[in-house]
Structures are given as structure tokens and as C-alpha cells.
Amino acid sequence: MTSFLVAAAAFVLTMVTLGLFVILRRWAEVDHMMVAQLLGTGGVAILLLLAAATEAPPIVDVALLLALFAAFAAVAFVRSASSSEQEVRETASGG
Amino acid sequence: MKLAFDILTIFFVSAGALFFLAGTVGLIRFPDPLTRLHALTKVDNLGLGLVVLGLLPQATGLFGALKLVAIWLLVQLSGAIVTQLIAGTVRHHGPHG
Amino acid sequence: MSAAALFGLSGAALVGIGLYGLVTNPEPLRKILAFNLLGSGVFLVFGVVSRRAAASGLGGDPVPQAMVITAIVVAFAATAMAIALVLRLLQETGRSTLDADNPGGAGGKS
């Protein structure tokens, strides 16, 4: 059972790696923001599988924080993309 | 009993892993950000749901199982909202912004 | 090679990567980023020290772990301070670089 769960975690890690590679190679900012989503689901799945495989329940708490902060990071990405435009306008009018 | 639980785990976790694969394929193959976002969010969330379902038989006690479900609910809800936010940025900037 | 040694080597490599970025990147913000990378590499090496000294019933020595937790929080405070300095520099000079050949930067955008 343990080796099956670890293998599943390794598989999801491979998928996350592929996803990250594809996302970070693209130019569009919108694509970059998706990494928060990717880790919010994939990273949480990896941690939950590791928690079950190594029989260490506290790892589940790391998954909980990862889920919470992935959402927080996504808000940070979106805010940054939105405020930079406004900023440029403000400085342009301010001289 | 233990065996039945283990078979359930193997079945659901494998199904979940398959959905992660599908999500990644979508991320690589789909042509524009909105469809890629769609693939990533929906399919990966389903994958995580199946992984959680598969891990429930292995959970330690009722509290452990409830915590797993709570994490999945959190990812599901926040993921859905965050996707809306990101998609809103796409509309704002245009597909290549 | 043990898992601990593997993570220790990656910590060493991260220190190298961070140092390179710190030296070669001209923008202060990127220097701050590189410095954080360097710091996390050092923390990883500490994690290996902790893992090696695993005692009975423990995954690792708790003393280095507690130090790393403290260090992460202090690194965040230092990063916040550094960013405030860079933003103030921008406010004063309109520039975000530390070029020596253009000192003073008396107002306006470069």
C-alpha cells in the first residue's frame, strides 16, 4: 500500500512538473497566474498522498496551509496585474 | 475488511491520478488561456476529489477523515472563485495580455 | 546517497544559484529575490543537519528546526524592509537602480 501511495504521489509530481514547465514557458501573464491553481490542487494531492504513505497525519496540516496560501497567492497575482495598469495611468496624469 | 479498503483506495487514487494526467494534457494541448484554465481547474479539482475519496479509508479516525473532506471543500471553493478572478483578468487584458 | 544528503546538495546548489543572481542582476528587486533564494538554500542545509541528528522517536533534531523557523520569519521582515527601501529610492529619484555612474539622480525619470 505504501509504495502504491508513494508512486501515486510521484505521478502527480510528474504531472505538476509538466504543467509548470508548460506554464512558465509561455509569455502571457494570465498563464503564469495558473501556477497557483496547479499547486493548489496538485501540491495538496501530493501532500495528502505522502501523509497517508508515511503515516504522518501532521502532513495533512501542511496541505491545508498550502491550499489556503495558494488561493492567497492567486489573489496577489491578480491584484498585481490589475494595479500596474492603473498605476501607469496615475503617474502619467501626475507628471 | 482491510483488503476491501485497500482496493477502494487503489481504485479511487488511480482514477484521481488519471484526471491529473487529463488536466495536464489539456494544459499542454488547448489553444488559449481560457480553455487551459478550464482544463486545469475543473479536471484537477476532480482529480483531487477522487484522491481524497480514495484516502478516506486510510484516514486515522473520524476527525482525520473530516479534515481530508474539509481540505477538499476548501480547495474546491477557493479554486472556483480564484479561477473566476484569473478569467476576469483575461477579459480585461485580452487573451495575450 | 541518503535523502538527507540529496536535499543538502540541492541546498548547496541553491546557495550557488542565489549568489550568482545576487551578483549579476542589476535590479534591486531581483537582488532581494536572489538573496531570499540564497537564504532558503542555507535553511535547507540546516534541515539536513537536523535530519542527520534524528533522535529516538524524532524525525530530526528540533533545535535547528526551531532556528530555521525563526530565520524564515526574520528573513521575511528583512525582505519587507529592503522592499520599503527600494520603493523609497524610486519615490526620491524615480529610478530603481543602484548605478554608481549616475549618482544623486536629481529628480525625474531617467
Added chain:
Amino acid sequence: MTILSAFDIGLVVLILAVGAATIAKRDAFAAVIGYVVYGLLLAIAWVRLSAVDVALTEAAIGGGMTGMLLLGAVARLRLAKGSDARPSFPVRFAAAALSALVAAGLAIAVLSPPEAIPTLAPMVMENLAQSGLGNPVAGVLFVYRALDTLLEKVVLILALVGVWSLAPDSVWGGIPGLRVYAPPSSTLTFLAQLLPPVGIVVAIYMCWIGAKEPGGAFQGGTVLAAMWLLVMIAGLKSVPSISQRWLRLLVVVGPVIFLAIGISGMVLANAFLAYPPGYAKPLIVAVEFALTLSIGVALGLLAAGPPERVQPQ
């Protein structure tokens, strides 16, 4: 065990690749996003090193808070024209050689462990029972090296004073220039209503569980800070001016209670920061709760930055 080693190798390669990308990317926004990914991945690495307390801290601070801080700066620095001039090739080559040398030195140090591995773990475990705590890391932070933890809180406050004092004189005591989300967005409002209640429960849980399992004041405080920032960014609560008395009180309440208990330890337990026998655990939990609040407010204010205006917008 071989699958686990394969997992570890894959994780390490991914972390190094993302770390290198963070340095190599030309675009600052992409670099910072890379850094956030790096922080979240590092949390998984800490789990693999059996340091769950550190993993919690790294996920919260390395991934979430530092990312928020750096992205706020990226948005502003965009309009500043930075120098595009990268150093010349010889300089870069020398830097690469120097970095490789340092990394190699560290690698040799990692690969050649000392004969007798120095460890304080047995001593910690011996004394842990007396404190009534179950989490050895919390034991180190609040019993064994309590002075370090207290001084770290002081460092946080000093850093906050440092950030505030970078404000121009005219806006001293004003409102921090936290970037709020520019267009009003009902989606973000919904998230900022949904997530904080969950976050507050998680913060209290972190703080409470910290006494016996991984978790504690740092992790709980960081979650509180993130939730506070989220509510402010969404515009549900305005950013408070830094001259507010309650704000300053919250920043110092944790360290003050910690210090008070430490000084009373001189009378009741014959040493600074010692706890009277039998009362160690309740006192530590009380200190942890007060510190969680203070850390939350201090980290939130650090991320919000120096004051920028006197009047609310």
C-alpha cells in the same frame, strides 16, 4: 524505498529548475511567480526532511506572504526604468565561478558529516516532559531557547518601525500604501468573505495544536496576517492609519505578555523566562495566543508597507 528516492530526486530537480528560472527570467513578474512556486514546493521538501513545523512556516511565509510583498513591489517598479545593462561576460563568468565554488564547498561540507553527529535532541526530549508540551519544536522555541523567540518578536517590531520610518515626514502616522484591487470585483469580495472565517479557524487550530503537534504561533499568525490583507485588498475593510492606538497595542501585546511572564519567572522560578513548575503549559499556550495576534498584525503591517497618505481615500 526506491520509489520514494525517485520522488525525492524529481522534487529536487524541480526545485532547482524553478529556482534557476527565478534568477534567469527577464520579466520581474514571472520571476516573482516563480519564487512563489518555489516557496510552495520547498514546503514539500521540508515535509520530506521530517520537519513539518518548518514546512508549515515555509508554505505560509515563503509561498504566500513573501509573494504578496514582492508582487506589490513589482507592480510599482514597472513604471521605473531599471537598467537593462547586464554585467559584461567576464563579470558574469567570474560570478558563476565564485558561486560554483561556494556551492561546491557547501556540498563537500554536506557530504562529509562529522564523526560524532552533534545533537541537542536528547536534551530537548529530556526536558520536554517537564513543560507538558508534546511538540519538541515548540519546546525549543518557548522553553529551551525562549530568549531567541522573544528577541525575534523584537526584531519584527524593529523591522516594522524601520519600514514605517521610511515614510516622508508629511505622511508620518498616516495610512500604509497597500495596493488594493483596482476595479471593484464582486468575485474578489466573495472570496474575501468566504476565506477569512476559514482562515481564522485554521489560525486558532494551528496555535492550539502547536503545543502537541507541528504548528504554533508563527504559522497561526501568518494565516491571520494573510486573511487580514485579503480583506483589505478586496476593499471590505479600509487600511488603518498606523497612529491608531489599538493597532500599536496589538503589535506589542504578545511580546509584552511574553516578557512579563519571563520577568515573573525570575521571582517564581529563579530564572528569566523560566516557568513555575506545573504551570508551564498553560503559560506557554497563553503566550502563544497573544503572540499569534501580534505576529499576525505585525506581518500584515510589514506587507502593507510604509504610510503614504494622511487622508483616507
